[in-house]
């Protein structure tokens with residue numbers, strides 16, 4: 438589903454469903470588009486297409502939440518964590534530009550030189566054909582409930598990040614919601630899993646986005662094909678933890 442107002446991105450979402458659940462899912466996506474905090478869209482597009490290949494089964498990244506008390510702290514920690522992954526200053530600068538500029542529908546892909554690789558800079562690359570098996574979804578929501586974070590937003594972000602992290606050439610993903618009332622974002626990587634970061638943005642801001650930091654010499658065509666086209670379904674879970682300190686995260690990066 439994608440919803441827009443005067444060409445401006447309002448909301449988007451995707452999933453993989455068995456035939457019998459498609460009507461219900463479409464109905465829920467439509468409701469989501471029409472009741473979005475960013476405004477009432479003047480265009481909603483719901484696309485349904487059959488999978489042409491069997492989804493690969495993937496494991497969700499381990500989930501934790503960074504102990505963080507303010508926006509100022511969050512900004513510093515984001516820098517520390519990206520640096521600990523070996524991400525260059527140029528790449529970080531580009532990412533900050535992307536996140537403070539016009540909101541893309543998809544993600545920007547940034548290489549160490551700071552150059553953006555996505556062919557369409559207004560759209561970005563949209564990770565698609567992602568879902569979760571029904572039993573696994575139940576277990577995930579129960580796990581998240583222990584930490585009072587059992588929401589569609591967290592569930593969908595974990596699914597997306599778990600597919601993205603599979604790509605060999607991805608070092609880390611940085612995500613800030615574009616919803617004005619959602620101030621928690623995340624950094625995800627093979628090293629640190631899915632790390633939620635409270636206060637990553639100021640309340641009320643409509644700016645947000647996703648950046649995938651990649652290694653040099655990425656085959657961009659192959660990567661986009663994987664992210665947009667390869668069906669992947671979460672069928673097992675990683676650990677779900679509570680709060681974790683910045684020191685634990687940074688030392689985890691060194692291993």
Ligand code: WAQ
Pocket residue numbers: 449540541542543544561562563564565590591594597612613614615616619621622623633645646647
């Ligand atoms: N593929 C690539 N980029 C996307 C996709 C996608 N499927 N969906 C959204 N984006 C980009 C796009 O630029 C959006 O503007 C931006 O990400 C934010 O999207 O654990 O809700 O749907 O509590 O607003 C993080 C949850 C929630 C943290 C993120 O993102 C937590 C969220 P939103």
Ligand code: MG
Pocket residue numbers: 447448449614615616
């Ligand atoms: Mg949003």
